[in-house]
Amino acid sequence: MATPLNPDRFGFLHIDLNSFFASVEQQLHPEYRGKPLAVVPTMADTTCCIAASYEAKAFKVKTGTQVGEAKKMCPGIILIEGNHTEYAKYSKAIAEAVELCCPVAHTPSIDEMVCQLMGREQEPPRARKIALEIKQSIYKNVGVALRCSIGMAPNRYLAKIASDMQKPDGLIGLLPSQLPRAIAHLELRDLPGVGARTEVRLNARGITTMEQLLALDRNGMHKLWDSVWGDRLYHWLRGADTGDDGAPVASEVQKSLGHSHVMAPEFRNEEGAWAIANKLLHKAAMRLRMEKFYTGSMSVTIRYQLTKEQAERIKSKRHFSGIKQSGWGMEARFQQCQDTLTLLGALRGMWARRPQGEEFRRPFFVGITLRDLIPEDEHQEDLFGDPDNRTQLSATMDKLNLKYGHTTLHFAGMLPARESAPTRIAFTQIPVQYGVDYM
Incomplete structure (x- = not known):
């Protein structure tokens, strides 16, 4: 096991753009701001929403909601056929705005960016200042309708978890000295990599809550996952840096x-x-x-x-x-x-x-x-x-x-x-x- 970071320091910022596609549309069309909106792949009731604004989410409309159902759940919802070229342009512009405050080390997806903190940047007050500067840079340089939630943590995996803990426009830090109790209230599905099938498998092995998962020792976690992933997860959830910081395993040559x-x-x-x-x-x-x-x-x-x-x-x-x-x-x-x-x-x-x-x-x-x-x-x-x-x-x-x-x-x-x-x-x-x- 690698040596953990100092208990009072953050190693990574994870930036999660809130309702990204829908927010871009509200930026492009000021008349849609403050209104329930969903982005769809094509104008058909049988297709699904690929993004929903927070105003639409208040009516329980979310990614994957069938368009016909969304119309029933939220009468008057604005439907927009996605303009993915614009989304790619905005993602690039946001990355440039983030770079003005801190270098972007990883881009896991179109609506996520990761910054690795170095030296004194890892001190909580400085890390928080950088995070607030990133939010302001996006607001000023890209658009007022674009918001993000930022997670601060000693490794990438926990930073991703923290970015999901407060939306929209959140800022959450998870320090090693607070772990693992600071995440004990979460659901198993809140863990990156734990989807519906994995949850069913964990439940079948007697793990139905985060508290039960965190109670396992390293050997127990290894047996639960039947792989080294369990060992990594044991360390990540306690704030340790195992060398890959929660990054996905790099694939070989593209196939x-x-x-x-x-x-x-x-x-x-x-x-x-x-x-x-x-x-x-x-x-x-x-x-x-x-x-x-x-x-x-x-x-x-x-x-x-x-x-x-x-x-x-x-x-x-x-x-x-x-x-x-x-x-x-x-x-x-x-x-x-x-x-x-x-x-x-x-x-x-x-x-x-x-x-x-x-x-x-x-x-x-x-x-x-x-x-x-x-x-x-x-x-x-x-x-x-x-x-x-x-x-x-x-x-x-x-x-x-x-x-x-x-x-x-x-x-x-x-x-x-x-x-x-x-x-x-x-x-x-x-x-x-x-x-x-x-x-």
């Missing part, structure tokens, strides 16, 4: 990249789904080249909406939006490539083999994933070169799309969906700016 999209109602047919698939592949292929990879396989996933009668007749699942669905997927392997034309050929071959029948007439979700990624410097060129100049064609397309926008030059198959399937943000993945667009 896949892709895009998926819940389609707007007007695209929920065979022609619309094909156009959306083309758009998603176009974006994924461009990212593949920008990130300097080749790919050796691709998978396509389609989810189909079922009628009530169909759902009763065949095995079905319920999508998070509430839609009863069936699904189909396929993977194709091919010679390593990175050009769009070759990948479109692979997609076309798989698409021709998609299932047919009445229950497959209403696609509402399409996903494209490029797998088995190989870094450019490890790729072996084909003995016979590139006779069709497909790589050069893709490079020319990239040059124009980077300058004028990624839908400027594209293959005809995606034309009906040219403005559809915009960049979506997974909270754990931050879009990267390529040319004038975020992808």
